[in-house]
Amino acid sequence: MHNELTQKDLQLMREELDYRRVQLRPKLLEAVKEARAFGDLSENFEYKAAKQEKNRNESRIRFLENMIKTAVVIADHSGADTVGLYDRVTVYLEEDDETEVYQIVTTMRQDALHGLVSKESPMGKALLGRRVGDRPYVQVNEQYGYYVEVRFIEKGTDDGSVPLNRF
Numbered sequence: 001m002h003n004e005l006t007q008k009d010l011q012l013m014r015e016e017l018d019y020r021r022v023q024l025r026p027k028l029l030e031a032v033k034e035a036r037a038f039g040d041l042s043e044n045f046e047y048k049a050a051k052q053e054k055n056r057n058e059s060r061i062r063f064l065e066n067m068i069k070t071a072v073v074i075a076d077h078s079g080a081d082t083v084g085l086y087d088r089v090t091v092y093l094e095e096d097d098e099t100e101v102y103q104i105v106t107t108m109r110q111d112a113l114h115g116l117v118s119k120e121s122p123m124g125k126a127l128l129g130r131r132v133g134d135r136p137y138v139q140v141n142e143q144y145g146y147y148v149e150v151r152f153i154e155k156g157t158d159d160g161s162v163p164l165n166r167f
Contacts (some may be wrong), residue, residue, distance in 0.1 A: 008158040028054040086156035092149040
């Protein structure tokens with residue numbers, strides 16, 4: 001499987017990877033060593049916490065390495081009047097009689113609670129390539145979907161202001 005990422009995604013992931021390898025890893029290893037010196041490891045909370053943090057860092061390093069290795073670089077080729085990557089889209093949710101604003105991003109930067117929807121999400125798929133006035137159908141699953149109306153498109157760029165996802 002390939003991960004569709006922008007050049008900026010890759011740059012941010014490489015920067016985080018360098019930070020985690022060069023700066024954070026030695027600090028965490030030292031913290032584990034110090035905590036180990038406190039004595040009995042079976043009741044040593046500091047040791048367990050330091051070890052857990054070190055393992056979390058190593059896991060994130062492996063994740064980033066895998067994402068970079070399997071990445072396919074994509075770019076936005078949308079027209080001036082169609083929804084593309086990093087555009088902010090104002091949509092009217094007919095079912096709820098509400099207006100929402102979403103920004104279409106890659107999966108490495110999605111955060112639905114803050115209006116950042118992945119281009120692979122049901123909403124992202126439905127909106128990409130649409131124009132103002134279009135009424136795409138958002139297919140959530142096999143049993144449920146709903147219509148939205150595109151009200152406004154604010155063209156955006158991948159300026160790096162949207163952070164990478166954490167775990």
